[in-house]
Amino acid sequence: MNDHPLFRHTETLLREGGRAATCAHCGQDVPPGKLKNNREQQFCCSGCELAYQLIHDYGLDAYYDMDRTLGTAVGDVDELGDYSELDSPEFVEQFSSVDARGLRRIRFGIQGIHCIACVWLIEKLPQMLPGVVEATVNWSTATLDLFWNPAQVHLSAVAQLLRRLGYRVTPIRYGERQFQNTLETRRHLIRLGVAGAAAGNNMLIALGLYLGWFSGMEAGYELLFRYASCFLGLISLFGPGQVFFRSAWQAMKAGTPHMDLPIALGLGAGGIGGLINTIRGQGEIYFDSLGMLVFLLLIGRFIQFRQQSRSADAVELLYQLTPRKARKIVNGVPQETHADLLKVNDTVQVLAGELIPVDGIIQSGRTAIDEGILTGESLPQPRGVGQQVAAGTLNLEGTIVVATTAVGSHTRVGQLSAMVERAAGEKPQIVQWANKIGGVFVTLVIILAIATVAIWWHLGWLTALDRAIALLIVACPCALAMATPLALAIALGRAAQRGMLIKSGDVLQRLHRPGTIWLDKTGTVTEGRMKLVDWRGPTSLLCQAAAVQDQSDHPIARSMNRAAVRRYLDELGGATANVNDSPGHQWVASDVQQTAKGGISGTVVLARENGEDPPRAEPTAANSGPIDSTRILIGNWGFLQQAGIAGTSEFAAFGEKSIERELTPVFVAVHGEVRGVAAVGDPLRDDSRQRIRQLQQAGWQAGMLSGDNPAIVRRVADRLGLDPQLVHGGLLPEDKVEFLRGQSSESTQVMVGDGVNDSAALAIAGVGIAVHGGSEVSMQAASVYLNRPGLAPIVALLDLSRRTMTTMRITLTVSLLYNLFAVALAMFGVINPLIAAVLMPFSSLTVVSLSWFRRSFGDELIAERR
Amino acid sequence: MTVLYIALPIALVVSIMFVIAFVFCVRSGQFDDLETPPRRILFDDIPQRKGKAP
Numbered sequence: 022m023n024d025h026p027l028f029r030h031t032e033t034l035l036r037e038g039g040r041a042a043t044c045a046h047c048g049q050d051v052p053p054g055k056l057k058n059n060r061e062q063q064f065c066c067s068g069c070e071l072a073y074q075l076i077h078d079y080g081l082d083a084y085y086d087m088d089r090t091l092g093t094a095v096g097d098v099d100e101l102g103d104y105s106e107l108d109s110p111e112f113v114e115q116f117s118s119v120d121a122r123g124l125r126r127i128r129f130g131i132q133g134i135h136c137i138a139c140v141w142l143i144e145k146l147p148q149m150l151p152g153v154v155e156a157t158v159n160w161s162t163a164t165l166d167l168f169w170n171p172a173q174v175h176l177s178a179v180a181q182l183l184r185r186l187g188y189r190v191t192p193i194r195y196g197e198r199q200f201q202n203t204l205e206t207r208r209h210l211i212r213l214g215v216a217g218a219a220a221g222n223n224m225l226i227a228l229g230l231y232l233g234w235f236s237g238m239e240a241g242y243e244l245l246f247r248y249a250s251c252f253l254g255l256i257s258l259f260g261p262g263q264v265f266f267r268s269a270w271q272a273m274k275a276g277t278p279h280m281d282l283p284i285a286l287g288l289g290a291g292g293i294g295g296l297i298n299t300i301r302g303q304g305e306i307y308f309d310s311l312g313m314l315v316f317l318l319l320i321g322r323f324i325q326f327r328q329q330s331r332s333a334d335a336v337e338l339l340y341q342l343t344p345r346k347a348r349k350i351v352n353g354v355p356q357e358t359h360a361d362l363l364k365v366n367d368t369v370q371v372l373a374g375e376l377i378p379v380d381g382i383i384q385s386g387r388t389a390i391d392e393g394i395l396t397g398e399s400l401p402q403p404r405g406v407g408q409q410v411a412a413g414t415l416n417l418e419g420t421i422v423v424a425t426t427a428v429g430s431h432t433r434v435g436q437l438s439a440m441v442e443r444a445a446g447e448k449p450q451i452v453q454w455a456n457k458i459g460g461v462f463v464t465l466v467i468i469l470a471i472a473t474v475a476i477w478w479h480l481g482w483l484t485a486l487d488r489a490i491a492l493l494i495v496a497c498p499c500a501l502a503m504a505t506p507l508a509l510a511i512a513l514g515r516a517a518q519r520g521m522l523i524k525s526g527d528v529l530q531r532l533h534r535p536g537t538i539w540l541d542k543t544g545t546v547t548e549g550r551m552k553l554v555d556w557r558g559p560t561s562l563l564c565q566a567a568a569v570q571d572q573s574d575h576p577i578a579r580s581m582n583r584a585a586v587r588r589y590l591d592e593l594g595g596a597t598a599n600v601n602d603s604p605g606h607q608w609v610a611s612d613v614q615q616t617a618k619g620g621i622s623g624t625v626v627l628a629r630e631n632g633e634d635p636p637r638a639e640p641t642a643a644n645s646g647p648i649d650s651t652r653i654l655i656g657n658w659g660f661l662q663q664a665g666i667a668g669t670s671e672f673a674a675f676g677e678k679s680i681e682r683e684l685t686p687v688f689v690a691v692h693g694e695v696r697g698v699a700a701v702g703d704p705l706r707d708d709s710r711q712r713i714r715q716l717q718q719a720g721w722q723a724g725m726l727s728g729d730n731p732a733i734v735r736r737v738a739d740r741l742g743l744d745p746q747l748v749h750g751g752l753l754p755e756d757k758v759e760f761l762r763g764q765s766s767e768s769t770q771v772m773v774g775d776g777v778n779d780s781a782a783l784a785i786a787g788v789g790i791a792v793h794g795g796s797e798v799s800m801q802a803a804s805v806y807l808n809r810p811g812l813a814p815i816v817a818l819l820d821l822s823r824r825t826m827t828t829m830r831i832t833l834t835v836s837l838l839y840n841l842f843a844v845a846l847a848m849f850g851v852i853n854p855l856i857a858a859v860l861m862p863f864s865s866l867t868v869v870s871l872s873w874f875r876r877s878f879g880d881e882l883i884a885e886r887r
Numbered sequence: 888m889t890v891l892y893i894a895l896p897i898a899l900v901v902s903i904m905f906v907i908a909f910v911f912c913v914r915s916g917q918f919d920d921l922e923t924p925p926r927r928i929l930f931d932d933i934p935q936r937k938g939k940a941p
Contacts, residue, residue, distance in 0.1 A: 137927075137929070140927065141927075144927075158923060159919075159922075159923055161923065162920070203916075203919060206918075207913050210918055211909075211914075214909045214910065214913070215906055218905065218906045222899065222902055242888070242891060245891065245892060245895060249895055249899065252899070253899075
């Protein structure tokens with residue numbers, strides 16, 4: 022008897038006649054239909070059962086002993102692919118590399134890792150499959166690094182096994198860019214480590230020197246300490262400190278003043294002066310301060326590096342939009358292959374419900390295609406032989422064979438991805454204020470240093486030079502260089518806790534001054550989901566229509582499918598009592614046809630409801646026409662008129678009224694006559710109007726850019742209180758980009774949207790904000806992603822930006838004052854290494870605490886995530 | 888206190904050794920992923936319990 026808690030739990034439930042057993046593999050409830058008697062383990066699906074078996078067979082039952090969170094069901098076994106495309110030599114060549122041991126290495130993205138037990142299980146791969154030598158999972162990025170011996174095991178076997186365990190793998194091309202990024206992070210860390218060690222030890226030595234000052238110190242020891250300090254200081258300067266010299270040199274060559282210029286000046290002067298004084302055996306050395314300076318500055322540099330946004334990468338975008346697998350026809354037989362390996366003139370088979378992998382021309386088959394990704398148009402377009410189809414679009418209805426005309430980045434969606442990447446690059450970079458004053462700063466410091474030499478010339482040139490060097494060191498704008506990245510990093514962190522993922526610190530700087538904010542309609546100010554709002558006509562007709570709509574994926578159809586209609590009727594309460602939809606019977610639709618002009622038709626029959634799936638689109642059911650078979654047409658006014666159907670004025674009037682309410686009327690006709698009309702729509706969010714007023718009160722102009730019907734857009738905008746001048750409807754994705762490009766760059770242009778078709782606009786706008794529930798691609802293109810629905814996070818974001826900029830101004834002022842104070846001391850000749858050593862970290866500390874303790878958010882518009 | 892003439896250089900050498908060790912750690916990628924390894928350390932207990940499982 023297995024004493025695993027899950028089993029015991031299941032057993033108890035079964036004994037007590039409880040219906041809700043949990044799946045032994047994924048821990049989810051087992052549907053009553055799948056419960057099997059006289060078994061200890063219950064499974065929610067065949068996939069989970071197989072995974073459980075596998076884990077047990079490999080002797081890895083310990084997986085179930087671990088502290089697991091609930092997983093996701095594996096799904097049906099039939100749907101597990103065979104991944105044979107991973108074995109083709111071209112694929113292996115493109116995606117993997119050979120290491121010194123002669124093993125191949127590949128990186129996979131893994132879906133389905135939900136707890137540490139999964140990491141454990143996946144890393145047991147070498148135990149399960151001989152030939153896999155090493156499997157290392159990175160949990161935070163959900164990637165798996167796999168080393169395998171191609172002579173012993175096929176990659177497809179690995180992928181199959183992982184899939185059977187419930188994990189989906191996607192090969193990742195570990196590009197040069199990601200590699201460079203990792204290397205850069207490592208370089209930053211090494212610099213920080215070396216600078217930190219040198220600075221810390223230097224501080225200890227300096228402590229001895231300062232104490233020796235007050236209580237006296239033998240000359241020999243002092244010399245030793247000074248040399249040691251010099252040694253460590255030079256390590257700081259020539260090791261990690263090099264970056265400042267290099268960057269200053271580049272700034273000089275390019276003629277663009279930069280904050281690194283005064284920094285390099287201070288470091289350089291201090292280093293040379295200190296070295297001479299060490300060798301001379303007298304005079305001040307400032308190596309402890311210099312070391313600390315380098316360390317603190319590098320911390321600021323590292324923070325800045327971490328908050329820089331990775332701009333959208335066209336290749337990655339393309340990968341997300343197009344399928345990775347394709348069915349290539351070789352000698353008349355479809356074979357699975359990797360989409361990257363397809364070439365022009367290859368023929369590809371695409372089944373219904375699949376994404377099309379290439380641009381091409383249909384050779385055989387008829388279908389309807391959802392091109393929303395390219396055009397924003399949500400209505401499926403019919404396509405037949407000889408017509409073009411585009412990669413990334415969804416094949417809705419039939420199997421088609423496509424002759425490839427373009428692949429990869431040459432496809433339209435590839436060009437759209439490239440447009441997103443280009444648009445992101447076009448965005449003018451914000452010049453940090455601190456860098457802007459770099460030129461003035463360095464001139465000022467040099468003038469002051471010369472003045473100091475002049476003032477103290479009468480004490481001899483050596484003293485004068487010493488004082489000037491002291492000035493150059495204390496004028497080094499350390500706190501100043503830290504103020505900006507620190508304030509931004511803290512703001513970014515706090516925003517992330519509230520579900521606002523800001524990709525770059527720039528965003529906050531762009532948002533602090535009011536500009537124009539452009540809203541997309543669907544999903545932003547509305548709930549983003551079509552809903553059946555009203556119905557005029559007999560309820561039975563609505564049920565018949567729902568049966569037909571059930572078989573369409575169109576958003577309007579979905580708002581009128583059976584589930585939606587039930588919800589609607591439930592809300593009305595008790596209106597379901599209708600003979601034609603009596604309990605135990607339901608309408609079944611067959612011969613459903615969808616047309617491009619926004620219409621759908623089908624034959625419905627009343628069938629006995631027996632719990633099983635109704636026969637879908639089976640013509641026999643319609644032809645036999647047993648009880649009551651009715652042909653019904655559903656669509657907009659134009660579609661029905663074309664079909665030669667006349668509508669009565671009552672329904673027409675209701676339709677007019679719906680349009681006025683920003684709803685879309687959908688007419689239902691039976692026997693050549695309109696008998697009912699439904700009003701569906703995407704209702705406005707409750708707080709949209711209020712939030713927009715808040716934005717306007719904060720000085721922002723709010724407008725709307727939408728691909729929807731201009732009349733509807735205008736009406737919605739009116740209700741939201743937007744300026745009619747700033748409302749534009751009927752825009753294509755390209756139009757939105759052109760529009761934003763045409764706007765003045767004087768004030769900030771903010772674009773808020775959610776769809777793939779918005780992504781280029783999101784990328785080109787000064788600030789692109791992808792809202793909750795948006796597509797993967799819009800999230801990548803935008804510079805901010807909001808994790809909470811509605812407009813409230815946008816208001817909070819603007820608030821955050823305002824507060825952060827205020828914090829930054831305060832800290833910049835404070836650090837400038839410190840510099841001013843220190844420079845004054847140096848000019849009067851009263852500064853010494855001890856004062857410098859105290860002032861330097863103290864000013865940085867002030868900046869840190871000021872940034873930390875100031876609030877980032879005003880009122881609690883959105884709560885912190887716990 | 889003359890020991891300082893020896894102690895100080897030794898201290899510096901020791902700290903340099905630690906810095907070198909740190910550089911080695913970073914280069915070998917030990918700081919690339921800070922989330923998985925601290926949890927991975929918990930795995931060691933499991934194979935022992937595995938023996939008891941049926």
